[in-house]
Amino acid sequence: MILPPPLRKLALTVHVASSIGWFGAVAAFLALAVTGLNSHDAQLMRAACLAMALTTWWVIVPLAGVSLLSGLVSSLGTRWGLFRYWWVLAKLLLTVFSTAVLLVHTQPIALLASAAAQTAEFGADLRSAQLLMVIASGLALLVLLVLTALSVYKPQGVTRYGWRKQREQRELLAP
Amino acid sequence: MIAKRGFVMVDSSHSTYAGTPRWVKAAGIIVLVLFALFVVLHLTGHGFGRHLHG
Numbered sequence: 222m223i224l225p226p227p228l229r230k231l232a233l234t235v236h237v238a239s240s241i242g243w244f245g246a247v248a249a250f251l252a253l254a255v256t257g258l259n260s261h262d263a264q265l266m267r268a269a270c271l272a273m274a275l276t277t278w279w280v281i282v283p284l285a286g287v288s289l290l291s292g293l294v295s296s297l298g299t300r301w302g303l304f305r306y307w308w309v310l311a312k313l314l315l316t317v318f319s320t321a322v323l324l325v326h327t328q329p330i331a332l333l334a335s336a337a338a339q340t341a342e343f344g345a346d347l348r349s350a351q352l353l354m355v356i357a358s359g360l361a362l363l364v365l366l367v368l369t370a371l372s373v374y375k376p377q378g379v380t381r382y383g384w385r386k387q388r389e390q391r392e393l394l395a396p
Numbered sequence: 397m398i399a400k401r402g403f404v405m406v407d408s409s410h411s412t413y414a415g416t417p418r419w420v421k422a423a424g425i426i427v428l429v430l431f432a433l434f435v436v437l438h439l440t441g442h443g444f445g446r447h448l449h450g
Contacts (some may be wrong), residue, residue, distance in 0.1 A: 307416075307417055307419075307420045311420070311423065376417065376418030376419050378416070378418060378419070378420060379414075381413050384413045384414070
């Protein structure tokens, strides 16, 4: 179903805002993760871990969800569709993958925050988890940058399904 | 000849599917290589797949 232009623009606005917000929140998370890993100040390290958990649950996870849902609405409500163009399909797969990985990582983030709330000294296990947070958030930023590039450049190419749909439309338009 | 009618690009010369674009194939190869690397690291115990256990 093709949405009317005002709703299309609303869906696109929500999608762009949530996606860029997701990017910014992950960048902030990375800064906290690097601070937590490199700091020799126990209080700063614990504060960074607690802030990472709050940022994840109150900002990153909601924005990821809104970005995914608004992306679905934006594509299904327009002639771009969800499976007709390779760039849209690539964005869908990357967003689903990123959201899934994010949800998996909420567990070590919560455990880090819990440990930070209870102890002043981080053992080897927790340091390893902190390193994981730095690497994971860095990779997440890379993926989100790829998603942004796909949205802007919209590289050419229709899927076989999209080509079939275009052929059907051509046949309808043909005299 | 390619003509645009509304949103649809009408190309009367393409009667068959043009195939998967090069960038999609390249991206697919990169993803496969990264996934294979992840699996190898995970199986050899060098990966970051170990998470804290509560």
